[in-house]
Structures are given as C-alpha cells and as structure tokens.
Amino acid sequence: TYTASDSVLTDTAVVSIQLSNANDPPLVNAGAPLTATEGAEAVFAGTYSDPDGDAASAIHWNFGDETEAFGMLAPSHIYQDNGVFTATLTITDPTGASGSDWLLVTVDNVAPAILPVEAPSAIHVGQALVLIIRFTDPGISDTHEARIDWAVNAFQTVYINRGTRQFTVQYVFTEADEDHPVRVRITDSDQDFAEITLTIDILPNRVLLPIVQR
Numbered sequence: 001t002y003t004a005s006d007s008v009l010t011d012t013a014v015v016s017i018q019l020s021n022a023n024d025p026p027l028v029n030a031g032a033p034l035t036a037t038e039g040a041e042a043v044f045a046g047t048y049s050d051p052d053g054d055a056a057s058a059i060h061w062n063f064g065d066e067t068e069a070f071g072m073l074a075p076s077h078i079y080q081d082n083g084v085f086t087a088t089l090t091i092t093d094p095t096g097a098s099g100s101d102w103l104l105v106t107v108d109n110v111a112p113a114i115l116p117v118e119a120p121s122a123i124h125v126g127q128a129l130v131l132i133i134r135f136t137d138p139g140i141s142d143t144h145e146a147r148i149d150w151a152v153n154a155f156q157t158v159y160i161n162r163g164t165r166q167f168t169v170q171y172v173f174t175e176a177d178e179d180h181p182v183r184v185r186i187t188d189s190d191q192d193f194a195e196i197t198l199t200i201d202i203l204p205n206r207v208l209l210p211i212v213q214r
Contacts, residue, residue, distance in 0.1 A: 039138020082109035111192035122201035
C-alpha cells in the first residue's frame with residue numbers, strides 16, 4: 001500500500017512489486033603470489049565460491065606467458081624464462097556469469113651449467129687443442145656469451161644464439177707447460193654464469209731424428 005499526502009488531500013494506492021531471482025557471479029580467489037625458477041614447476045591453488053550455490057561450468061587459467069589451462073583449480077605450470085607474470089583465474093557459472101582474480105608469479109633466472117668438456121688431456125706444442133663444449137640452461141629465450149681463457153693475455157669470446165647449447169673452439173700453444181689451466185666461462189643474457197677450469201699438459205714438440213744407415 002502506497003499513501004501520498006500534500007497536507008490537504010490524502011490518497012492511497014496498492015502497488016505490486018514482482019521480484020525475480022538475480023544470479024550472482026562466482027567469487028574467485030587465485031591464491032597468494034608465487035615465486036618459482038625457470039624450467040621448474042609452479043603449482044597454483046585457486047578457489048571459488050558461488051553465492052547461488054552453482055558449480056563452475058568453466059575454469060580457465062591464463063598464466064601470463066601466452067599459455068593457458070582449462071578445467072583445473074590447482075594446475076602446475078613451467079615457465080620457460082624468468083620474469084614477473086600475471087596469472088589470471090576465471091570461473092564461469094552455468095548462466096554465463098563469471099568472476100576473475102589474479103596473482104603475480106615471480107620467476108627467477110637459472111644460471112647455465114657446463115657439461116663435461118670433450119678435450120684431450122695432453123697435446124704437443126704446435127698442435128691444435130680442440131674443445132667441444134656443451135651446456136644446459138632452462139631459459140629458452142636466453143642468449144649466451146662464452147669466454148675461453150687459453151693463457152695470460154690470450155682469450156677467445158664466442159657469442160651463442162638462443163637455443164644453441166654446443167660450440168667448438170680451438171687454440172694452438174707455442175710453449176710447453178705441464179698442468180696448464182684453461183678456463184671456460186659461459187654467461188647468459190641475465191648475467192648469471194657457470195665456470196670450469198680444465199688442466200691440459202702441453203708437451204714439447206716431438207723431434208723426429210733422421211735414420212742413419214751404417
């Protein structure tokens with residue numbers, strides 16, 4: 001009943017109001033911020049509730065690195081490069097209403113690792129020392145720079161393209177030296193590095209004596 005009055009006249013009317021059920025979107029929680037390392041699994045833990053008691057009809061994760069996952073609240077994901085990524089969880093109910101939440105994922109760089117180097121244990125002066133060097137790095141977007149210190153004031157720099165994990169270098173020594181150190185350092189584009197030192201015996205030149213016939 002609605003009553004209106006202007007202090008002189010009063011009138012009353014009956015008003016009917018019809019209410020229909022309104023759907024509310026899901027309430028989404030993507031979880032706390034995560035820290036991971038490139039090449040290792042990051043595990044997510046999303047949750048949601050629905051004010052209307054509806055079950056989710058669609059669950060969608062966008063990991064922020066151009067990859068997605070569907071149908072899982074707690075997926076795992078491997079980031080292939082370091083950086084800070086925004087991961088977004090979206091829940092959709094059967095009526096099409098959706099809710100979203102996001103979190104930041106901080107992915108740390110991993111330094112390269114040098115695998116055992118193919119190299120001889122000894123060479124002669126004037127003979128080329130050939131090194132076949134392989135390494136690993138989970139950061140698929142990284143480029144690398146290698147420095148080989150052959151001797152004092154004698155070094156070589158190699159620039160390695162993205163995706164390449166092997167290279168070959170060589171050097172010719174002019175002086176003999178027992179247990180001569182050769183240092184190999186590989187630095188990624190985030191300035192993390194790995195380093196090893198090889199020990200090579202550099203032997204004097206072999207002297208071939210003439211054959212004397214008697």
